[in-house]
Amino acid sequence: MLSLRQAALALGLCSVLSQTWAIVLERPILEDFNTSLINSVAVLNCYLPSPPENETIQYELFKGTKSLGEYSAQHGEKGVFNLWVKDLSYDGNISCKASVQNNTDVKATESDTQSFRVIVPVEGAELRSNPSSGEVFEGRGLSLNCTLKQGTYVSYEWFLNGDSLNQSTELLVVQYVTLQDAGNYSCEARNEAYDPDEEMTMIYSTSSHRLVKVKAPVSKPNISFTVQREGDDYWAIVTCQSGRGTPPVTFSFHNQTLADLVSNETASLQATVRIPIILGQNMGEVQCKATNGGDLAVSDAMTLEVVPVGGVAKVRLEYEMGSYGKVLLHCDLERGTFPEIHWFLNGTELDSRGQFHKIQEQALKLTSITPSSTGFYHCEARDSFGTEKRIISEKKIIDRTVLDRVSVLAFAIVLSCLLFLMVLVTACCLYGAIHRRRLTPAKPRPIVLTEVVSMEDEDEEPEATEYMEDVELVEAAKIEDKDTSLTGEEGSVDEWPEIEKALQVNFMDEEPI
Ligand SMILES: *[C@@H]1O[C@H](CO)[C@@H](O)[C@H](O)[C@H]1NC(C)=O
Ligand SMILES: *[C@@H]1O[C@H](CO)[C@@H](O)[C@H](O)[C@H]1NC(C)=O
Ligand SMILES: *[C@@H]1O[C@H](CO)[C@@H](O)[C@H](O)[C@H]1NC(C)=O
Ligand SMILES: *[C@@H]1O[C@H](CO)[C@@H](O)[C@H](O)[C@H]1NC(C)=O
Ligand SMILES: *[C@@H]1O[C@H](CO)[C@@H](O)[C@H](O)[C@H]1NC(C)=O
Ligand SMILES: *[C@@H]1O[C@H](CO)[C@@H](O)[C@H](O)[C@H]1NC(C)=O
Ligand SMILES: *[C@@H]1O[C@H](CO)[C@@H](O)[C@H](O)[C@H]1NC(C)=O
Numbered sequence: 001m002l003s004l005r006q007a008a009l010a011l012g013l014c015s016v017l018s019q020t021w022a023i024v025l026e027r028p029i030l031e032d033f034n035t036s037l038i039n040s041v042a043v044l045n046c047y048l049p050s051p052p053e054n055e056t057i058q059y060e061l062f063k064g065t066k067s068l069g070e071y072s073a074q075h076g077e078k079g080v081f082n083l084w085v086k087d088l089s090y091d092g093n094i095s096c097k098a099s100v101q102n103n104t105d106v107k108a109t110e111s112d113t114q115s116f117r118v119i120v121p122v123e124g125a126e127l128r129s130n131p132s133s134g135e136v137f138e139g140r141g142l143s144l145n146c147t148l149k150q151g152t153y154v155s156y157e158w159f160l161n162g163d164s165l166n167q168s169t170e171l172l173v174v175q176y177v178t179l180q181d182a183g184n185y186s187c188e189a190r191n192e193a194y195d196p197d198e199e200m201t202m203i204y205s206t207s208s209h210r211l212v213k214v215k216a217p218v219s220k221p222n223i224s225f226t227v228q229r230e231g232d233d234y235w236a237i238v239t240c241q242s243g244r245g246t247p248p249v250t251f252s253f254h255n256q257t258l259a260d261l262v263s264n265e266t267a268s269l270q271a272t273v274r275i276p277i278i279l280g281q282n283m284g285e286v287q288c289k290a291t292n293g294g295d296l297a298v299s300d301a302m303t304l305e306v307v308p309v310g311g312v313a314k315v316r317l318e319y320e321m322g323s324y325g326k327v328l329l330h331c332d333l334e335r336g337t338f339p340e341i342h343w344f345l346n347g348t349e350l351d352s353r354g355q356f357h358k359i360q361e362q363a364l365k366l367t368s369i370t371p372s373s374t375g376f377y378h379c380e381a382r383d384s385f386g387t388e389k390r391i392i393s394e395k396k397i398i399d400r401t402v403l404d405r406v407s408v409l410a411f412a413i414v415l416s417c418l419l420f421l422m423v424l425v426t427a428c429c430l431y432g433a434i435h436r437r438r439l440t441p442a443k444p445r446p447i448v449l450t451e452v453v454s455m456e457d458e459d460e461e462p463e464a465t466e467y468m469e470d471v472e473l474v475e476a477a478k479i480e481d482k483d484t485s486l487t488g489e490e491g492s493v494d495e496w497p498e499i500e501k502a503l504q505v506n507f508m509d510e511e512p513i
């Protein structure tokens with residue numbers, strides 16, 4: 001058939017040429033129309049830019065190979081399709097085909113494909129979080145999913161405490177949560193459809209709010225105890241305290257055999273238990289654990305042993321470096337876990353703070369030495385949980401001469417260091433000068449700087465410049481300088497304890513009582 005027709009064409013092309021044969025269709029144009037709401041009628045137009053006259057043009061709409069509709073257009077009119085978009089099967093690439101009706105001889109042409117979006121309005125936005133409780137520990141991950149009952153071609157917007165976040169996908173993921181990520185989250189889903197008049201319809205669905213709590217994990221707790229006395233019974237009040245962590249925190253206490261002593265949930269970051277104890281007896285180790293839902297934080301183990309004050313008490317002197325005249329008196333005890341120290345001057349108890357002193361924990365600090373602060377000091381130790389027992393120290397005299405001696409000694413050390421340095425420097429200079437003079441006549445030294453020339457002239461202050469120019473000399477001086485500073489420092493550091501010792505010996509000697 002085909003070859004016959006071709007043969008006929010070849011034979012008498014010009015003479016037999018009819019109008020029908022001359023028709024060559026252009027490519028049709030599918031009008032730009034890209035979205036439609038589901039369950040609505042979409043009106044699509046397809047046309048040939050210059051349709052052939054006196055011919056009926058058959059337009060057909062396709063999605064892939066599936067025909068969506070046909071339209072016969074006469075007198076150059078457009079092909080019009082009223083599509084009842086009833087389901088998502090219309091969603092996808094569509095194209096339009098044009099042919100001359102009842103004339104298969106004219107080759108049909110096809111338009112470019114266009115994507116056609118079927119919009120299912122968003123509905124039922126809901127926020128789901130992982131972890132689902134909405135409680136997440138610092139440093140852990142958080143993901144929020146904006147789920148919908150329905151909706152196609154959806155875009156998302158996320159809000160935290162009402163502020164828009166820079167996130168447009170259905171999923172909001174925070175890899176490592178910080179306290180700043182806590183708050184009131186919501187998401188908004190939306191899609192948009194254009195109708196034939198190119199009017200946009202925007203559809204929204206907003207989720208309810210989801211409160212995300214960020215919890216700080218509980219930190220390693222400190223364990224400590226105090227002693228309480230009730231008649232003849234003694235109790236250890238063991239306190240477990242964490243520095244950080246979001247309450248409520250559950251604390252549990254364990255003794256050596258790791259049996260639970262108490263476990264309680266507290267709104268604060270500490271918990272306390274009372275454990276009966278016997279004075280002077282090792283009651284074993286106690287440990288506590290804290291958790292607020294995450295990992296367990298475990299304290300160090302603490303030995304429950306209360307030793308009452310006992311043995312000998314001694315007053316030890318310590319001088320504060322760099323501030324002459326300031327003295328610390330320590331009350332050194334042989335025994336005692338919970339001592340309470342009292343200080344006395346000439347037998348009168350001192351308040352925690354006075355004109356010339358301050359009591360710092362177990363030490364007494366003398367801030368100035370005046371006639372009213374000199375005299376005999378002693379300390380007394382008692383058990384802070386109230387027993388009758390008292391340990392009284394020897395008396396120690398503090399007077400002007402003691403402190404003067406400290407000051408003079410300290411001053412002497414500094415002075416001797418300075419003197420030593422000066423002697424060394426002078427020695428260096430002299431050595432340099434002599435060495436130089438001795439060498440000069442024998443062999444002229446290389447001249448390093450131009451000033452050396454003028455320096456050779458004895459009249460011009462030789463020492464300062466000479467010192468700089470002579471490479472060998474400068475080096476020698478450097479080495480010696482180093483030595484000086486080293487010995488100087490060491491000397492001053494080393495000598496202090498010696499002086500202290502000496503002084504303590506002195507005090508003891510002078511002690512009249
Ligand atoms: C759909 O058509 C509208 C109006 O012509 C246009 O504004 C919009 O960008 C189009 N969208 C897509 C995805 O092509
Ligand atoms: C179309 O038909 C009309 C009348 O029927 C005629 O006058 C005209 O020439 C035709 N045009 C062509 C291109 O054949
Ligand atoms: C639709 O056509 C575009 C190009 O025009 C192509 O990139 C896309 O993959 C097509 N989609 C489908 C579902 O065939
Ligand atoms: C095309 O052919 C069909 C039958 O095949 C006929 O019913 C119809 O009238 C024809 N149309 C024209 C425009 O000739
Ligand atoms: C979000 O939730 C939907 C519905 O439960 C689920 O199908 C989807 O897989 C989830 N997305 C992610 C990224 O988990
Ligand atoms: C939003 O995120 C994009 C990339 O994720 C980034 O380029 C842009 O700067 C961000 N804008 C703001 C306001 O954070
Ligand atoms: C979250 O925010 C919404 C609106 O901004 C408010 O109505 C709601 O009470 C907030 N929820 C909490 C727990 O703060």
Ligand SMILES: *[C@@H]1O[C@H](CO)[C@@H](O)[C@H](O)[C@H]1NC(C)=O
Pocket residue numbers: 222241242243
């Ligand atoms: C725990 O003890 C350490 C050292 O004793 C101290 O620095 C820290 O402040 C204590 N923390 C708490 C919460 O008591």
Ligand SMILES: *[C@@H]1O[C@H](CO)[C@@H](O)[C@H](O)[C@H]1NC(C)=O
Pocket residue numbers: 262263264265266
């Ligand atoms: C836990 O502590 C509360 C008060 O903080 C107290 O009333 C309760 O009895 C305690 N529970 C246990 C098991 O100790």
Ligand SMILES: *[C@@H]1O[C@H](CO)[C@@H](O)[C@H](O)[C@H]1NC(C)=O
Pocket residue numbers: 255256257259260261283284285
């Ligand atoms: C440890 O606890 C158990 C049970 O509470 C108790 O029987 C035991 O005496 C305790 N051990 C010590 C050393 O306190």
Ligand SMILES: *[C@@H]1O[C@H](CO)[C@@H](O)[C@H](O)[C@H]1NC(C)=O
Pocket residue numbers: 345346371372373374375376
């Ligand atoms: C303490 O007693 C000594 C010796 O009796 C005396 O020299 C000193 O002034 C007294 N100090 C005070 C503050 O009374």
